[in-house]
Amino acid sequence: MIEAYFIHLAILVGIYLILALSLQLALGYTGLINLGHIAFFAIGAYVSALLTLSGIPFIIAILLAGVISALFGFLLSIPTNKLKGDYLALATLAFTFVIYAITLNWASLTRGPLGLPGIPKPSIFGLSFSSNLSFLILILVIVLAVYFLIKRIVYSPFGKVLEATRDNELATRVLGKNTFKIKSIALGASAFFAGIAGSLYAHYITYIDPSSFTIMQLIPILCIVIIGGLASLRGTIIATIILILLPEPLRFIGFPSSVVGPMRQIIYALILLLILIYRPKGFFGKVELE
Amino acid sequence: MSSIAFQLLINGLIAGAIYALVASGFSLIYSTNKFIHFAHGAVIAFSAYVLYFLFSILGINFGFSVVLAIIFASLLGYLLDIAVYKQLRKKKTSSVILLIASVGLLILLESLILLLFGADVKTIGFIKGSKGMEFLGAIITPLQIFIIITSIILLAGLFLFMKKTKLGKAMRAVSDNKDVAEIVGISSEKIYSWSFIIGSAIAGIAAILIGLEQNLEPTMGTNLMIKGFAAAIIGGIGSVHGAVLGAFLLGIVENFGIWYLPSGYKDAIAFVLLFIFLLFRPQGILRIKRRAEK
Amino acid sequence: MMKKQNKIYLVIGIVVVVLIAAIVIFSNQQSEEEVIKIGAILPLSGSNAVYGQEIQNAIELAREEINSEGGINGKVLKIIYEDDQADPKMGTNSMQKLVNVEKVFVVLGSWASGSVVASAPIAEENQVIVLASAISPLITDAGDYIFRMQPSAIFYTSKSTELLRKEGFSTAAIIYINNEFGVGLKNAFISDFESRGGDIISVEAYEQGASDFRTQLTKIKDKNPEIVFIPGYQDTVDVIKQMKELGIECKILAGPPFESQSSIEKLGNMADGVLYAYHFVAGKNDTKSQQYEQAYLEKYGVPTGGFAPLMYDGTYIIANALKKCGEETSCIKKELYSTEYNGVTGKVTFDENGDPLIPIVIKTVKNGKFVPYNK
Numbered sequence: 040m041i042e043a044y045f046i047h048l049a050i051l052v053g054i055y056l057i058l059a060l061s062l063q064l065a066l067g068y069t070g071l072i073n074l075g076h077i078a079f080f081a082i083g084a085y086v087s088a089l090l091t092l093s094g095i096p097f098i099i100a101i102l103l104a105g106v107i108s109a110l111f112g113f114l115l116s117i118p119t120n121k122l123k124g125d126y127l128a129l130a131t132l133a134f135t136f137v138i139y140a141i142t143l144n145w146a147s148l149t150r151g152p153l154g155l156p157g158i159p160k161p162s163i164f165g166l167s168f169s170s171n172l173s174f175l176i177l178i179l180v181i182v183l184a185v186y187f188l189i190k191r192i193v194y195s196p197f198g199k200v201l202e203a204t205r206d207n208e209l210a211t212r213v214l215g216k217n218t219f220k221i222k223s224i225a226l227g228a229s230a231f232f233a234g235i236a237g238s239l240y241a242h243y244i245t246y247i248d249p250s251s252f253t254i255m256q257l258i259p260i261l262c263i264v265i266i267g268g269l270a271s272l273r274g275t276i277i278a279t280i281i282l283i284l285l286p287e288p289l290r291f292i293g294f295p296s297s298v299v300g301p302m303r304q305i306i307y308a309l310i311l312l313l314i315l316i317y318r319p320k321g322f323f324g325k326v327e328l329e
Numbered sequence: 330m331s332s333i334a335f336q337l338l339i340n341g342l343i344a345g346a347i348y349a350l351v352a353s354g355f356s357l358i359y360s361t362n363k364f365i366h367f368a369h370g371a372v373i374a375f376s377a378y379v380l381y382f383l384f385s386i387l388g389i390n391f392g393f394s395v396v397l398a399i400i401f402a403s404l405l406g407y408l409l410d411i412a413v414y415k416q417l418r419k420k421k422t423s424s425v426i427l428l429i430a431s432v433g434l435l436i437l438l439e440s441l442i443l444l445l446f447g448a449d450v451k452t453i454g455f456i457k458g459s460k461g462m463e464f465l466g467a468i469i470t471p472l473q474i475f476i477i478i479t480s481i482i483l484l485a486g487l488f489l490f491m492k493k494t495k496l497g498k499a500m501r502a503v504s505d506n507k508d509v510a511e512i513v514g515i516s517s518e519k520i521y522s523w524s525f526i527i528g529s530a531i532a533g534i535a536a537i538l539i540g541l542e543q544n545l546e547p548t549m550g551t552n553l554m555i556k557g558f559a560a561a562i563i564g565g566i567g568s569v570h571g572a573v574l575g576a577f578l579l580g581i582v583e584n585f586g587i588w589y590l591p592s593g594y595k596d597a598i599a600f601v602l603l604f605i606f607l608l609f610r611p612q613g614i615l616r617i618k619r620r621a622e623k
Numbered sequence: 624m625m626k627k628q629n630k631i632y633l634v635i636g637i638v639v640v641v642l643i644a645a646i647v648i649f650s651n652q653q654s655e656e657e658v659i660k661i662g663a664i665l666p667l668s669g670s671n672a673v674y675g676q677e678i679q680n681a682i683e684l685a686r687e688e689i690n691s692e693g694g695i696n697g698k699v700l701k702i703i704y705e706d707d708q709a710d711p712k713m714g715t716n717s718m719q720k721l722v723n724v725e726k727v728f729v730v731l732g733s734w735a736s737g738s739v740v741a742s743a744p745i746a747e748e749n750q751v752i753v754l755a756s757a758i759s760p761l762i763t764d765a766g767d768y769i770f771r772m773q774p775s776a777i778f779y780t781s782k783s784t785e786l787l788r789k790e791g792f793s794t795a796a797i798i799y800i801n802n803e804f805g806v807g808l809k810n811a812f813i814s815d816f817e818s819r820g821g822d823i824i825s826v827e828a829y830e831q832g833a834s835d836f837r838t839q840l841t842k843i844k845d846k847n848p849e850i851v852f853i854p855g856y857q858d859t860v861d862v863i864k865q866m867k868e869l870g871i872e873c874k875i876l877a878g879p880p881f882e883s884q885s886s887i888e889k890l891g892n893m894a895d896g897v898l899y900a901y902h903f904v905a906g907k908n909d910t911k912s913q914q915y916e917q918a919y920l921e922k923y924g925v926p927t928g929g930f931a932p933l934m935y936d937g938t939y940i941i942a943n944a945l946k947k948c949g950e951e952t953s954c955i956k957k958e959l960y961s962t963e964y965n966g967v968t969g970k971v972t973f974d975e976n977g978d979p980l981i982p983i984v985i986k987t988v989k990n991g992k993f994v995p996y997n998k
Contacts, residue, residue, distance in 0.1 A: 043726075047719075047723065047724070074432075118609070122608075122611075124423060124424060124425050125423075125425050126611055128429075129428075129562075129607055130604065130607040130608055133600065133607050134604060136600040136603070136604070137600050137604045140594075140596060140597035140601065144591075144593050144597055151593070152830060153711075153740075153801075153806060154711055154712075154741065156711070156715075156743075156744060157741075157743075169748065244712075244715060245744060245745060246711055246712065246715040246741040246742070248711060248712060250712070254551065255436065258433065258436050265429075277633075280640075281639055284639055284640060285639060295667075295668070295706060297447070297667075297669070297706055297708065298444060300443070301440040301441070301443040301444040304437070305437055305440045307436075308433045308436045308440065311429075312430055312433050312437070315422075315433070316416045316420075319426070328423075328429070332845075333845040336844075340837055340838065448668060448669040449668070449669050449670040449671075450670050450857075450858075461868045461869065463870070468868065468869050468870050470868055543834050543835050544834035546834065548832075584838065587838055588842070592842070593828055593830070
């Protein structure tokens with residue numbers, strides 16, 4: 040019984056880790072204040088759910104989820120390219136609202152607030168991942184793949200260009216780099232991984248609706264990335280584990296779920312505020328949130 | 330057919346009045362402090378719940394409860410400034426961090442409301458339901474008329490305050506150019522605090538009216554804030570008249586929009602308008618520049 | 624400096640994990656007496672808690688009676704409650720917890736159709752029996768292991784549209800809550816009303832949790848319907864209030880959740896004359912019903928009603944199956960399909976889809992009381 044619970048937590052850590060690493064790519068390494076990251080998570084989840092519910096095999100669905108999210112990331116980067124600072128933050132935040140409005144109102148596609156129930160568990164070449172343990176193994180494999188991919192990106196020359204763009208976009212442009220293209224690729228890649236995370240989320244919870252992807256879900260991820268520290272992959276991993284596990288004892292002290300929910304959010308919000316005030320670099324961060 | 334058009338106009342004005350109350354307080358704070366205080370919505374929500382608590386739970390006289398709720402709103406806004414924003418200002422952080430902090434505060438306060446009051450919808454049972462009054466073919470209730478009038482009076486009062494009073498002029502000075510204002514001897518820290526006190530007091534009044542007109546539910550703060558913020562952006566953020574213009578425009582466009590579209594699209598109209606304006610016309614309709622207003 | 628920091632944080636991380644493990648293990652030091660446990664998912668908090676509460680009351684009453692009469696072949700019947708706040712996301716989480724962590728094999732509830740539809744696939748895949756109290760027609764085909772004590776929406780709307788057409792209503796408007804429950808009733812009503820020659824002239828929706836319906840009601844008022852159908856939850860009360868405010872005076876047909884003391888309390892005499900189709904009438908003559916109503920009143924201080932009687936019978940039906948089959952769910956399933964139970968809701972049997980066959984009655988409010996409707 041307890042092992043089942045820990046497996047569940049491990050799966051959540053895995054999904055959120057992919058999501059946090061993807062945000063790290065855009066925010067920490069490229070300096071894109073993307074507060075709309077949850078929208079990519081949502082797009083990935085809905086695409087994957089809708090495809091598998093129509094019979095498309097999981098492996099194609101999850102890849103398409105990533106690709107279509109990446110496409111949206113790319114598209115979003117075009118009009119937001121010239122925006123700076125809080126206008127960029129607000130525009131990306133507004134993007135989350137727009138995606139929410141679409142999933143809510145395009146009922147013929149998404150069933151609106153009724154959501155998509157019965158999302159099938161993943162099945163790859165006939166191998167079904169229906170038990171939580173097998174799902175955990177699948178997640179582990181994908182997490183490792185994503186981590187190594189992102190690590191390759193950030194430690195490559197391209198990664199240096201990303202950080203240069205973050206630190207001083209004008210200088211980078213002066214040096215001849217097309218920062219517009221760089222930012223678009225970064226946002227697209229970030230969205231791709233967020234879409235993958237979204238797909239895994241959908242197939243684990245087996246039910247998604249528009250309210251699963253709102254500003255509320257942004258706080259834990261933002262918290263993780265800022266606490267772990269910008270531009271630090273290791274920080275992100277540690278922060279994900281600690282932050283996902285931290286509120287869990289509340290459940291065991293006997294609080295009902297109607298109390299545990301809000302308390303989780305309060306803890307995350309408080310930690311976020313404390314870190315912003317007292318330790319804006321986070322624990323392992325290279326730079327501060329500018 | 331024209332009576333429904335008139336009813337939609339009335340509905341639009343009521344919604345606009347409510348958004349204007351939200352947006353004006355928020356705009357006052359923005360123009361003075363130069364960052365987006367998202368938690369403004371939570372101040373409104375919390376104050377409405379405080380009114381509910383004082384009046385519907387403790388049974389305190391309605392007039393007293395209203396006054397206490399407004400004072401609470403002011404204090405809460407002031408507290409948020411002192412405890413969080415001031416600390417960040419000391420470190421010369423950018424407005425982006427202040428924005429993220431304000432989002433964190435919004436979530437914090439809303440979750441607190443959820444924890445203290447529960448997820449169910451609450452009603453402030455001060456006004457009993459009854460048929461509204463007929464007015465040129467449209468129905469409007471006394472409370473709704475009161476909301477529109479209060480909104481207009483409050484906004485007029487706010488304009489006069491900004492134009493005529495010493496504090497109001499000082500606020501405009503800090504809003505235009507903080508450094509010059511300090512040279513002239515205005516303490517910007519004090520002005521920041523005042524902007525939160527006054528802006529949040531307006532939020533408190535908004536909370537009372539909204540709480541009476543609609544029911545209370547924990548996420549009401551986020552919803553109102555998005556609408557108020559959209560109104561401010563559409564009209565032109567950084568000026569209170571921009572916010573008010575945007576608010577009434579938004580209210581009317583929303584209500585006429587759902588004449589043609591299914592009713593579920595009402596919020597979507599605000600989101601899409603917000604997104605488009607942020608991308609293509611961030612100065613808003615009145616073309617408010619972020620720094621000086623010529 | 625970096626290295627020392629790393630160590631500190633690693634230690635914090637380990638401490639957190641150990642803390643959790645300790646709490647978890649500690650909280651499981653309970654004696655494993657002879658219990659047989661089943662799960663229950665209900666809206667125990669939030670706007671619709673009134674319904675979850677009344678169902679929980681009934682289940683608890685049944686459970687105590689069953690345990691005092693020897694339990695399930697000597698074992699104590701224990702019920703693990705989960706709160707879904709009538710939200711499908713939370714319902715899904717609750718089902719996953721009950722099935723994967725608590726490892727129950729029977730789940731009572733939920734009450735909200737959205738919650739049932741979202742969580743049923745998890746139960747079906749794990750061969751866990753579900754006995755819900757929800758109305759959506761989608762539940763009919765939700766699975767072999769999925770049963771319910773409340774009939775499908777089509778039976779309610781069939782009865783109500785029959786009555787409406789007989790009494791001469793030809794034009795109807797609908798304002799429905801935009802969730803699985805509301806959509807199910809809306810579709811069934813439209814289909815039935817139109818097939819009986821009626822005309823649906825306006826259809827408006829509102830989101831679960833909304834409290835301002837003026838926009839939708841303005842559009843409905845413009846069309847001037849003879850009757851307005853409101854398949855909603857507790858928000859039905861606010862819809863009716865705002866209808867009166869806007870001066871809409873036509874007849875009102877509500878959904879089953881309307882029968883709740885809170886409706887009368889909040890509406891006062893605005894509730895008089897509202898029609899609704901229902902699955903239970905109090906005050907029946909047989910001893911079982913009378914004993915139940917008496918016991919409920921004594922234990923909880925309020926008369927029974929709403930969805931409570933459905934799940935009172937439901938708990939007994941499950942208990943009887945458990946007595947015959949133990950924890951073997953394919954056996955329980957067969958038992959349920961062949962059940963013939965004389966309960967407080969009448970004689971209960973399940974059809975081949977796991978839907979119950981219970982008579983539907985049209986009721987109304989008269990002088991603040993819920994009574995059968997007599998023309």
